[in-house]
Amino acid sequence: MEKTAEFFKKNPVDALGIGTFGPIDINPKSRTYGYILDTPKPGWSGTNVKGFFEKELGIPVVMTTDVNASCYGEYVAHGRDDSKSYFYATVGTGVGAGVVQGGKMLGLNNHPEMGHMLVRRYPGDDYEGHCPFHNDACVEGMAAGPSLEGRTGIPGEKLSRDNEVFTYSAYYIAQMLFNVYMTARPDVMIVGGSVLNEDDLVKVRKFFDEFNNNYVATPDLNELIVRPAVANNGSATLGDFELAKNLLK
Structure with missing residues (x-):
C-alpha cells in the first residue's frame, strides 16, 4: 500500500476508488469500516485500507470488493x-x-x-x-x-x-x-x-x-x-474510477 500511496502522491487525484479482495467491512457505522477482515491471504487480515489512503493522500476514498467494482464498471459500460x-x-x-x-x-x-x-x-x-x-x-x-x-x-x-x-x-x-x-x-x-x-x-x-x-x-x-463489455479485464478499473467520481458530485 505504501508504494501505491507514493504513486498517487506523485500523480495526485481528487478521489480514490478501491476494489479489493474480501471479505471487507463496508458498514459505515462499524469501527472496522474499510478494513479487510479475516482472510486466508497472509498479512492482510485487519488491514485498514480505506483509512490508510485517506490519511496518506488526504482525499475521499470509497472501498468495495473487487467483484462489486467490476459489476459497477459493467453497469457503466452498459x-x-x-x-x-x-x-x-x-x-x-x-x-x-x-x-x-x-x-x-x-x-x-x-x-x-x-x-x-x-x-x-x-x-x-x-x-x-x-x-x-x-x-x-x-x-x-x-x-x-x-x-x-x-x-x-x-x-x-x-x-x-x-x-x-x-x-x-x-x-x-x-x-x-x-x-x-x-x-x-x-x-x-x-x-x-x-x-x-x-x-x-x-x-x-x-x-x-x-x-x-x-x-x-x-x-x-x-x-x-x-462476457464482459469492458475489454482486457478492465471492468473493475472502470468501476473504481466511476465510484471515485461519484464522491465528487
Whole structure:
C-alpha cells in the first residue's frame, strides 16, 4: 500500500476508488469500516485500507470488493440503465460475484459472498474440492482455477480447452447463475475471469436452461448470460474510477 500511496502522491487525484479482495467491512457505522477482515491471504487480515489512503493522500476514498467494482464498471459500460439490474461473476483463482440494482450495489452493511454458494456435484466428478471452508460443497471449491489443476495436476492455462474439467466448471457456474436468477432476477448476467471463455458460456447457458426446465420465462440466454463489455479485464478499473467520481458530485 505504501508504494501505491507514493504513486498517487506523485500523480495526485481528487478521489480514490478501491476494489479489493474480501471479505471487507463496508458498514459505515462499524469501527472496522474499510478494513479487510479475516482472510486466508497472509498479512492482510485487519488491514485498514480505506483509512490508510485517506490519511496518506488526504482525499475521499470509497472501498468495495473487487467483484462489486467490476459489476459497477459493467453497469457503466452498459449505459447506466437504472431500470435494469446487473450481475457480475469472476471465475479465476477464486469465484466472486456482485449485483448492481438501480445503480446501487447489493448489500448495505455487508457484501455478498456468492462464490461460496452451495452446489450439487456434477455426475462423475469425484474431485474433493479446494475450498478450505467448504471443500467440495461450494462454487469456488469446485469451479475456480485451482480446481482445474487439482483434478488434472496441470495448470488450467496449459490444459486443452476440450478437457472435461471445463465442463465441470461450467456446470457449477451455471448453478450459481440459476440460483441468483431465481433470487434477484437480474437483467444481465456477466461472467468474467480467466477460467471460462465464450465457448464455455455455451455450456453454461445449456446447463442453466436444464436447471430452469421451463419453470420461468427467460430472455434469450445469449443476451442474458454474456462476457464482459469492458475489454482486457478492465471492468473493475472502470468501476473504481466511476465510484471515485461519484464522491465528487
